[in-house]
Amino acid sequence: MNNDISYTHEHVFLGSSHDENAKRTLWVVMLTVVMMVGEIAAGYITGSMALLADGFHMATHAGALGIAAAAYSYAKRYASSTRYSFGTGKVGDLGGFASALILGLVALGIGVESVIRLLQPTEVQFGTATFIAIIGLIVNIVSALLLGHGHDHSHHDSHHGSDNNLRSAYVHVIADAFTSVLAIVALLAGRYLGWVWLDPAMGIVGAIVIARWAWSLMGATAGVLLDQTDxxxxxxxxxxxxxxxxxxxxxxxxxxxxxxxxxxxxxxxxxxxxxxxxxxxxxxxxxxxxxxxxxxxxxxxx
Missing domain, CATH: 3.30.70.1350 (Cation efflux protein, cytoplasmic domain)
Structure with missing residues (x-):
């Protein structure tokens, strides 16, 4: 520490908004899980492959957000533990890296599925699927607003002090909202214009964008985990x-x-x-x- 009198000191390096960010993440996990169950159930009932895919896509996000929530909890619990030479401040970055890895795999899965669907178009109940997709988008917007405020706040605290755990949760929600918008556009075009091919085409575009976000997040978190020089x-x-x-x-x-x-x-x-x-x-x-x-x-x- 910079204090000359202090010969013993603690190693608690959690962000100033740690507790607030943890609370926000937990709310988003609960919202995502409820929506995910709804989408998968509706997918089975309507026989809509698009909804099922979106539901399972959301399930991976719920898992990734769960990792973020667990990282906050673990970092707080062992903040003063002597097991870690420099405290648990980087647990969030580890959570962010794991989350980015899942996001990359989701992008790959969506890309592959979209190419298959482009080659072999499937029957979709556009009306019901669009309605559920719109509800999904609303949930994503609410989640993004919950996380976004904390995301901006962490940047406001310090230019070099962004919370990569919160950032990963935020990126997941934004990626979800983005794919929901693409799904709605594709479903409406399929219903009113008969452009069945647009659904898988939008899937490919979404996969590329999500993969790019995942890559940049992996780069940021890996740098911290590998003690990159600032x-x-x-x-x-x-x-x-x-x-x-x-x-x-x-x-x-x-x-x-x-x-x-x-x-x-x-x-x-x-x-x-x-x-x-x-x-x-x-x-x-x-x-x-x-x-x-x-x-x-x-x-x-x-």
């Missing part, structure tokens, strides 16, 4: 420490340990007039760093 913070540290010209950084590690927290290990070689406390003092303006370790070695006189 160059913005690293440059700031380098500048503040070396500017006076009396010390040289020999080794520097800066990585994310939570949605709004970074850890840094700074090894320096300095003049005998400086020490580790000097370095800590210089780094006080770097608010992103919540856990600072300084290693100081005095340069041998020439």
């Amino acid at each position: 160059n913005h913070v690293a440059e700031e540290i380098r500048e503040l420490v070396e500017q006076p010209g009396d010390v040289t950084i020999t080794d520097l590690h800066v990585w994310r340990v939570g949605p709004e927290a970074h850890a840094a290990i700074v090894s320096v070689l300095g003049e005998p007039t400086t020490n580790a406390d000097t370095i800590r003092e210089r780094l006080k303006p770097v608010h992103e760093v919540s856990h600072l370790t300084v290693e100081f070695r005095a340069a041998s006189p020439k």
Whole structure:
């Protein structure tokens, strides 16, 4: 910690909106599960393959959102556990990565199914299917609004402190809303224009868009999980420490340990007039760093 008097400190690096985001995610899981059961049941009753596919598509999302909710719960429960060297701040990123992986598989499944349907068109009860798809879209919009507020709030807290767990839940809901819109357009065109091919064609478009979202989310979360260096913070540290010209950084590690927290290990070689406390003092303006370790070695006189 940047506090000189504190010799023992905790490693709780959860985001400032952790509890609020967890609550929002849980509400969305419940909404999604109810809609998913409704869509699958309606799919069986009407014999609509489109509804069944959308229902199972939603089921995978309910699972992914469930992962997000479980990640919040686990991170909170073990926040002060000594089992984790740097706390549980990255559990959300692990949840986000798992979620993105599921999203990628969903995109692949939708793509394959759409190609099969393009080659072998199936009979669809457009009227009932459209009605259920519209209800599905409304549920997605409500879910997106619930998560979206928290998503914006996490960005507002810190430019470099977005909550990847909330972001993954948000992306899932947006992807669901997007596919619902495509399904409604395709069903209406099928019903009124006789364009049966549009349903699977929209499925392919949806699969490509969802796959791109999944890929970008995997990239963001994998970077955190693999302790990727945050160059913005690293440059700031380098500048503040070396500017006076009396010390040289020999080794520097800066990585994310939570949605709004970074850890840094700074090894320096300095003049005998400086020490580790000097370095800590210089780094006080770097608010992103919540856990600072300084290693100081005095340069041998020439």
